[in-house]
Amino acid sequence: MSNELPMMPAKRNHDGVEKESESRVSPFMPMFEVFRNELDEHHDRRERIIKASRDITAASKKIVRSLKNDIPSKIESETQERAAAMNKQFLSIAPDLTGINAWRYQRQISGGIQEYMEAISFETYLRQQTLITIEDARKTLPEGIDLTSDDYVLGIFDLVGELMRFAITTMATTGSLPRSKGSDGERDVLMDLRSLRTSFEALNTTSCGGTGLGKDVEKKMEVMKTCVEKVETAVYGMIIRGRERPKGWVPDLGNDRGAVESY
Amino acid sequence: MANPSMVDPKIFESLQTKIDEDAEAREQIRAILQTLERQGKTTQSVLSRVHSTPAAHLSPVISSAEKSIIDEIASVKSLAEIASKSPYYKYNGMWSRDVQNVIFAILFCGWLGGMGTSDAGKLLTIEEVGKVLDVPVNLKDQDAFHISIEEYLQALITLIEELARLAINSVTLGDYQQPLQISQFVKDLHAGFQILNLKNDSLRRRSDSIKYNVKKIEDIVYDLSLRNLIPKAEAPSS
Numbered sequence: 001m002s003n004e005l006p007m008m009p010a011k012r013n014h015d016g017v018e019k020e021s022e023s024r025v026s027p028f029m030p031m032f033e034v035f036r037n038e039l040d041e042h043h044d045r046r047e048r049i050i051k052a053s054r055d056i057t058a059a060s061k062k063i064v065r066s067l068k069n070d071i072p073s074k075i076e077s078e079t080q081e082r083a084a085a086m087n088k089q090f091l092s093i094a095p096d097l098t099g100i101n102a103w104r105y106q107r108q109i110s111g112g113i114q115e116y117m118e119a120i121s122f123e124t125y126l127r128q129q130t131l132i133t134i135e136d137a138r139k140t141l142p143e144g145i146d147l148t149s150d151d152y153v154l155g156i157f158d159l160v161g162e163l164m165r166f167a168i169t170t171m172a173t174t175g176s177l178p179r180s181k182g183s184d185g186e187r188d189v190l191m192d193l194r195s196l197r198t199s200f201e202a203l204n205t206t207s208c209g210g211t212g213l214g215k216d217v218e219k220k221m222e223v224m225k226t227c228v229e230k231v232e233t234a235v236y237g238m239i240i241r242g243r244e245r246p247k248g249w250v251p252d253l254g255n256d257r258g259a260v261e262s263y
Numbered sequence: 264m265a266n267p268s269m270v271d272p273k274i275f276e277s278l279q280t281k282i283d284e285d286a287e288a289r290e291q292i293r294a295i296l297q298t299l300e301r302q303g304k305t306t307q308s309v310l311s312r313v314h315s316t317p318a319a320h321l322s323p324v325i326s327s328a329e330k331s332i333i334d335e336i337a338s339v340k341s342l343a344e345i346a347s348k349s350p351y352y353k354y355n356g357m358w359s360r361d362v363q364n365v366i367f368a369i370l371f372c373g374w375l376g377g378m379g380t381s382d383a384g385k386l387l388t389i390e391e392v393g394k395v396l397d398v399p400v401n402l403k404d405q406d407a408f409h410i411s412i413e414e415y416l417q418a419l420i421t422l423i424e425e426l427a428r429l430a431i432n433s434v435t436l437g438d439y440q441q442p443l444q445i446s447q448f449v450k451d452l453h454a455g456f457q458i459l460n461l462k463n464d465s466l467r468r469r470s471d472s473i474k475y476n477v478k479k480i481e482d483i484v485y486d487l488s489l490r491n492l493i494p495k496a497e498a499p500s501s
Contacts (some may be wrong), residue, residue: 025454031388032455035412038401045460100406103352131270134277149281187269195268199275207286 046098048104052093054111059086060115064122064162079123086116087142094144102146110151117147122162129180129192133155150213157200157220163193165225168234172250176249177235190235193228200224291345292357299338303364307333310425311372314432318383318441325377332372335365336396343398343408351406359414366410366418369395371425374448384444386452389415413466416456420469423449427476429481439492442483453477 025031059082060116089112097105120140124132138147167189170178177188200221208214309328316324342358369378369392376383378395393400393410402409426445433441453473461467487493 026451028386028451028455029458030457035416035455036459037495038412040460043460099404100351100402103350104316106352129269131274133271139390149278152415195270199270199272204280204281205277205282208282211285211289213282 045101046105046108049093049096049108052089053109055089056086056112057115059083059089060112060119063183067119067126068124090142090145094142097146098144106148110148110154111153113145113147114155114158116141117152118158118162121156121159122166125159125163126166129187131159131196153203154216154220156196157217157224159195160193160224161225163189164198164212164231167193167231168250171234171238175238177256190231193231196229197224269347283488288345289348289354289357290424292354293420295342296337296358296361299335299342299358299361299365302331302335302338303361303368306335307364310368313371313375314429315436317436318433318438321375325372325375328368328372329377332365332368332378335368339365339396340399345409351402351408355411359411360471363389363414363417363421365396366392366415367421367425370408370418370422374422384448386448389408398406416466417469419452419456419488420466420473423476427479430480434483434487437447439487440494442480442487446480446484449473449480 063079063082068075070205093109097109117137120137121132124130124136134147134149134152137152143145167177170176170189177190179186179188203217205214205217208217270325281496306328309331312324313321339362342362346354346358370387372378373380373385373387373391374383376385380387387395389410389412390401390414392415396410399405399407399409400415401412426449430442433439433445456470459470461470475490484493
C-alpha cells in the first residue's frame with residue numbers, strides 16, 4: 001500500500017504539489033537502519049538465551065530425577081555429564097548476559113537458573129544435609145552468569161518439593177525417614193523441611209507486592225507448605241499403621257505433585 | 264532454635280536484607296516518578312493547546328511547553344542519579360512509560376519549532392533528545408541510566424498519533440499547508456518503521472497503529488486536494 005520506493009512513475013499527485021516526493025527516499029532511513037540492527041541483535045540474544053534456559057531447565061530436571069540418597073557411580077557419572085553439558089549452555093550465553101545485559105534478559109534466563117538452583121541445592125542436601133548458600137551456588141556457575149537473590153529464593157522453594165518426594169520415597173522403600181548425623185546432632189528430613197518452612201514464613205516479602213518476586217513467592221509459599229504437610233501426614237501414617245503396611249506401599253501423592261513440578 | 268537446623272540463619276537474614284534494599288530502591292524511584300508523572304501531565308496539557316492555536320500564535324505555547332519540559336528534565340536528571348545505583352534493566356520497567364512521555368514532549372515541541380530547532384517539521388534524533396535530557400542514549404558497554412531505542416521508537420509512535428490529530432485540527436484552524444507537511448513527515452517515519460523486524464512485543468502492537476494514522480492523514484490531504492484547497496505556490500518544506 002505505501003511502499004515508497006518501487007512504484008510506477010504515474011502516480012496520484014496532490015495537484016502537482018508533491019511531484020518529486022514520491023520517488024524520494026525517507027530521510028530517516030539511515031537512522032532506522034541503525035535501529036533495525038540494534039533490535040535484531042537484541043532479538044537474537046534474547047532467543048539464544050530463551051533456548052539455553054530451556055535446555056538448562058530440562059537438564060536440571062533430569063539431574064534431580066536421577067539423584068538419590070546413595071548416588072551410584074553410574075548415575076554419578078551421568079549427572080556429571082549433564083552438569084558439564086549444562087555448563088556449556090551457560091558458557092554459550094555468558095557473552096549475551098554480560099554487563100548491562102545481565103538484567104536485560106533476566107526474565108528469559110531466570111526459569112533455567114531457578115531450575116538449576118533446585119538441582120544444585122538438592123544435590124548439596126543429599127551430600128551434606130545443608131542448604132547451599134547463595135555464595136556457594138554462585139561459585140558453581142560459570143563466570144559471567146549471575147545468580148540473583150530472587151532466583152536463589154525461588155529455586156529453594158522448589159527444593160522443598162524435591163525433599164518431599166525424597167522423604168516419601170525413602171519412607172516407602174525403607175520404612176523410615178532419611179536421617180542425617182551432622183556435627184550438631186541427629187536430624188531427619190522432616191526437621192529440615194520444617195526449618196526451611198519456618199525460614200520462608202519469616203521472610204517478609206510484603207514490600208515486593210507488585211514485582212515478579214512478590215507474585216511468585218505467594219504461589220510458591222502455598223505449594224511449599226503443602227509439601228511439608230504431606231510429609232508430616234505421611235510420617236503420621238507411618239507411625240499409626242506403619243507395621244500393617246505391605247512392603248513397597250507408596251502413599252498417594254495426589255495431584256499437587258503436578259503443581260510442584262510446574263513451578 | 265532448640266533443634267539443630269539444615270538452614271544457616273545467616274542465609275535468610277541476608278536474603279531479607281536484599282529484599283529490603285530492593286524495596287528501598289523502588290521506593291526512591293517511585294517518589295521521583297510521581298513528580299515526573301505530574302509534570303508530564305502539565306506539559307501534555309500545554310501541548311494540547313497546539314490543536315486550537317493558529318500557527319501564527321504558536322510561539323507562546325511552545326515557550327510555555329519548553330518551560331514545563333525543563334522541569335521534567337530536572338526530574339529525569341534525579342531519576343538518572345538514583346536509577347544508576349542499580350542495574351539499569353532491573354527497574355527500567357518502572358519509568359519507561361514516563362520517560363517515553365518526556366521524549367514525546369521533546370519530539371513534539373521540537374517538531375513544532377521549539378527546543379532550539381529553527382524550523383517546524385524537524386525530527387530530533389535520539390542523540391539530540393539525549394542531549395536535551397543530558398543523559399546517554401542506547402548504552403551498551405556501561406550499565407547506567409539512558410534512553411533506549413525502544414523508548415525513542417515508542418515516543419515516535421505517540422508523535423505520529425499526535426500529528427494525525429493535528430492534521431485534522433489544523434484544517435479546522437484554516438491551515439491547509441500543515442496537513443501536507445505532516446503527511447510527508449509521517450510517511451517518512453512509516454517507511455522507517457517498515458524496515459524494522461519487530462517481534463511480538465508492545466512496540467509491534469503499537470506500531471501497527473502507524474498505518475492507520477498514515478491513512479487518516481492521507482484522507483485529509485485527499486479531502487483538501489479534492490476541493491482545491493491545497494496551497495499551490497509553496498511545496499511542503501521537508
